[in-house]
Amino acid sequence: MSAATYTISRSTPVSRAAAVAGLILCLFLAAAPWWAGRADLRLMSEIFLYLSLASLWNLLAGYAGLVSVGQQAFVGFGGYMLFAFTMFLGVSPLLAIPIAGVLGAVVALPVAILIFRLRGAYFAIGTWVIAEVFRLVFAQVSDLGGGSGTSLPIDVVKSIAASRSARESTSYWLALGIAVLVIAVAFLFLRSRQGLALTAIRDNELAAKSLGIDIWKTKLVVYIVTAALTAATGALIFLQKLRISPDAAFSVNDWTAFVIFIVVIGGIGTLEGPIIGTIIFFALRETLADLGTIYLLVLGLVAIVVMLRAPKGLWGMLRAKVGIEFFPLARRVVKPSETQDGRHGK
Amino acid sequence: MTLFDSKNQISRRKLLAGAAVGLAAPAILYRTRAYAANPVIKVGHVSPKTGPLAGFGEADEYVIAQIQRLFNAGLQNNGKTYTIEIITKDSQSNPNRAAEVAAELILGEEVDILVGDSTPDTTNPVADQAEVNEVPCITTNCPWQPYFFGRNGDPAKGFEYTYHFFWGLEDVIAAFLDLWGSSGADKKIAGLFPNDADGNAWGDPKLGLPPALAKAGYTLTDPGRYQPLSDDFTSQISAFKEAGCEIVTGNMIPPDFANFWSQAAQQGFKPKVVTIGKALLFPSVIESLGDRGDGLSSEIWWTPNHPFPSSLTGESSADLANGYMEATNRPWTQPIGFKHALFEVTADVIRRTADLDDPQSILEAIRTTDLTTVVGPVNWAVGPVKNVTKTPLVAGQWQKQGDKFELVVTANKHAPEIPTTGEFKLLS
Numbered sequence: 188m189s190a191a192t193y194t195i196s197r198s199t200p201v202s203r204a205a206a207v208a209g210l211i212l213c214l215f216l217a218a219a220p221w222w223a224g225r226a227d228l229r230l231m232s233e234i235f236l237y238l239s240l241a242s243l244w245n246l247l248a249g250y251a252g253l254v255s256v257g258q259q260a261f262v263g264f265g266g267y268m269l270f271a272f273t274m275f276l277g278v279s280p281l282l283a284i285p286i287a288g289v290l291g292a293v294v295a296l297p298v299a300i301l302i303f304r305l306r307g308a309y310f311a312i313g314t315w316v317i318a319e320v321f322r323l324v325f326a327q328v329s330d331l332g333g334g335s336g337t338s339l340p341i342d343v344v345k346s347i348a349a350s351r352s353a354r355e356s357t358s359y360w361l362a363l364g365i366a367v368l369v370i371a372v373a374f375l376f377l378r379s380r381q382g383l384a385l386t387a388i389r390d391n392e393l394a395a396k397s398l399g400i401d402i403w404k405t406k407l408v409v410y411i412v413t414a415a416l417t418a419a420t421g422a423l424i425f426l427q428k429l430r431i432s433p434d435a436a437f438s439v440n441d442w443t444a445f446v447i448f449i450v451v452i453g454g455i456g457t458l459e460g461p462i463i464g465t466i467i468f469f470a471l472r473e474t475l476a477d478l479g480t481i482y483l484l485v486l487g488l489v490a491i492v493v494m495l496r497a498p499k500g501l502w503g504m505l506r507a508k509v510g511i512e513f514f515p516l517a518r519r520v521v522k523p524s525e526t527q528d529g530r531h532g533k
Numbered sequence: 534m535t536l537f538d539s540k541n542q543i544s545r546r547k548l549l550a551g552a553a554v555g556l557a558a559p560a561i562l563y564r565t566r567a568y569a570a571n572p573v574i575k576v577g578h579v580s581p582k583t584g585p586l587a588g589f590g591e592a593d594e595y596v597i598a599q600i601q602r603l604f605n606a607g608l609q610n611n612g613k614t615y616t617i618e619i620i621t622k623d624s625q626s627n628p629n630r631a632a633e634v635a636a637e638l639i640l641g642e643e644v645d646i647l648v649g650d651s652t653p654d655t656t657n658p659v660a661d662q663a664e665v666n667e668v669p670c671i672t673t674n675c676p677w678q679p680y681f682f683g684r685n686g687d688p689a690k691g692f693e694y695t696y697h698f699f700w701g702l703e704d705v706i707a708a709f710l711d712l713w714g715s716s717g718a719d720k721k722i723a724g725l726f727p728n729d730a731d732g733n734a735w736g737d738p739k740l741g742l743p744p745a746l747a748k749a750g751y752t753l754t755d756p757g758r759y760q761p762l763s764d765d766f767t768s769q770i771s772a773f774k775e776a777g778c779e780i781v782t783g784n785m786i787p788p789d790f791a792n793f794w795s796q797a798a799q800q801g802f803k804p805k806v807v808t809i810g811k812a813l814l815f816p817s818v819i820e821s822l823g824d825r826g827d828g829l830s831s832e833i834w835w836t837p838n839h840p841f842p843s844s845l846t847g848e849s850s851a852d853l854a855n856g857y858m859e860a861t862n863r864p865w866t867q868p869i870g871f872k873h874a875l876f877e878v879t880a881d882v883i884r885r886t887a888d889l890d891d892p893q894s895i896l897e898a899i900r901t902t903d904l905t906t907v908v909g910p911v912n913w914a915v916g917p918v919k920n921v922t923k924t925p926l927v928a929g930q931w932q933k934q935g936d937k938f939e940l941v942v943t944a945n946k947h948a949p950e951i952p953t954t955g956e957f958k959l960l961s
Contacts, residue, residue, distance in 0.1 A: 226640035226642075333758075334760075428629060429661040429662065430657060438629060441629050
């Protein structure tokens with residue numbers, strides 16, 4: 188047979204079914220304000236916000252190999268931009284969120300130029316140092332409460348919508364929207380030419396370089412896109428919290444340690460991993476958080492066990508066994524006679 | 534329907550939805566129970582039980598169990614008996630978590646009244662959630678300025694749903710001046726204020742300690758706000774030595790104070806009086822300083838010698854402290870009184886509310902509170918600003934008696950109803 192009769196397939200029956208089910212589920216979730224209670228809406232919003240943080244960190248660490256422990260810099264920056272723009276310039280919170288995203292990208296550029304000079308463990312520590320610098324800088328801005336922090340004026344919150352239920356629905360849709368946006372951006376990015384370069388870098392940086400991929404530029408694009416979306420997510424997070432202080436905004440535990448836990452548990456370097464990880468994290472938190480320090484001990488134990496038993500995370504283990512993929516990212520060579528089942532043609 | 538018909542395929546989305554529904558199920562169960570035949574009033578409580586502020590929540594378990602036993606018998610309201618359920622949540626000393634659990638209590642448990650205590654990191658996020666979600670809220674155990682101005686409060690407008698009782702900076706300044714005035718130390722003061730909610734309020738050039746000290750004829754050496762969890766106080770110590778300070782004051786967290794105090798010893802800075810807010814509240818901290826803990830002084834908000842009995846149990850402050858010490862084998866701490874008082878006020882409000890189904894009616898009952906609790910009178914008709922009322926404050930010193938440290942009240946000029954229990958001694 189000549190090579191021309193072979194085709195390349197990316198989707199599989201499972202992934203096509205997942206796409207349809209995913210679309211239906213998105214619509215179902217978008218209708219949540221009509222079927223879920225207020226507490227459920229709030230919890231689901233938080234789940235979506237963590238899901239987007241985890242997906243973004245996964246893109247950064249799992250694909251671009253940029254293991255950052257300083258993403259709280261952009262979460263906090265986004266939160267502070269929301270407060271600054273709404274309180275001092277009277278911008279609507281809904282508009283302040285994309286503004287926070289754009290400004291996140293703007294500050295990410297000089298930060299990237301600085302820390303991309305570092306590699307491996309030095310890069311990780313560098314990102315943390317940058318986040319601490321952000322925290323200390325915002326602690327000096329007395330108009331934003333300095334080290335004490337400040338609350339979002341009630342009028343600003345009420346400007347989103349007049350009625351309480353409309354406000355709650357809006358903030359829920361924003362959280363769902365950002366999670367869908369982040370996953371869509373990650374998916375489309377990975378399927379693009381840039382994404383192919385990224386996957387090559389993930390698998391072997393030296394080989395990728397020898398094939399002529401501009402590693403520095405590819406990583407820079409990922410870093411800046413991630414920073415922008417992380418800042419927008421941060422603005423949304425603090426729109427829910429209503430109060431910001433440097434320690435809360437730049438908390439390494441809340442915005443990086445838990446996020447790394449989610450990604451590592453779920454499966455780093457896959458789009459499905461952060462979703463599984465987020466579900467596990469919230470299932471643990473909702474059942475165990477009242478136990479105080481025991482809760483944190485359990486989290487640590489789970490992380491250790493998963494890292495030892497399933498180093499590629501739960502999704503990685505499942506995929507190795509069953510071979511399914513909901514997000515069609517891999518390419519498969521398909522023989523003309525075998526167009527229906529792409530799974531074994533890999 | 535479409536979501537459930539294709540049973541052999543588990544999509545990630547379905548898993549997500551399943552998990553979300555599973556997580557939400559408890560909330561739905563609670564909601565139906567709230568309208569059961571036996572009327573239940575739910576009180577949500579948020580405080581730090583783990584993390585750096587855990588000292589404030591140390592007595593939670595004991596105090597809340599005691600109150601819950603009383604509440605199980607029910608409270609009378611308009612001739613009807615209501616069961617009161619307290620649901621307490623841990624803020625983990627983290628303002629993010631405090632906001633989250635407050636929202637869970639409001640939205641998930643649908644509490645009728647939200648209460649919270651201990652430091653602005655707890656009271657402020659809890660009160661903010663209550664204000665936006667329109668739930669009556671009572672907080673305590675945080676000076677009122679960081680609570681009120683820290684939340685962008687406007688004295689002309691105040692807040693609608695959130696009320697607070699504690700003392701303020703003016704009280705702590707007055708109590709400290711009273712303490713120092715009789716000490717005989719030189720009027721040269723060293724100020725240590727961190728860049729956090731309390732430190733900024735205490736060191737504020739308009740509303741904090743600096744103008745009050747100047748007015749009382751003291752000279753203050755203030756080297757500026759330091760970053761909390763500093764490990765080096767050399768520059769501050771040398772500035773204090775140069776200015777010849779004999780009194781040290783400020784508001785610190787215990788690890789910062791321990792650092793400062795051991796470095797002061799190493800560098801030969803020997804003040805005669807050390808009066809620090811927040812750091813020196815707990816016996817465990819003083820004991821950890823060893824002999825260097827003897828003679829340190831602090832503000833005192835509650836002691837077993839406070840002359841007010843509990844409006845809920847009738848027991849005296851001493852009974853309350855002894856009960857705790859017997860049950861836990863630990864020394865008493867000041868938050869015990871305020872935790873107890875918080876639920877005294879809550880019970881009183883529930884008894885007096887005209888219509889417990891109406892938050893506005895609960896707010897009316899809060900506004901018209903006039904109750905003497907174990908920490909003193911609580912009455913929102915009298916207060917420095919709307920939403921705030923003050924309880925009495927004195928000052929005193931940790932003194933080693935035998936092999937144990939006792940907190941002795943030595944200055945009570947502004948709250949003479951609270952007896953002094955000893956004489957102030959200068960540090961050797």
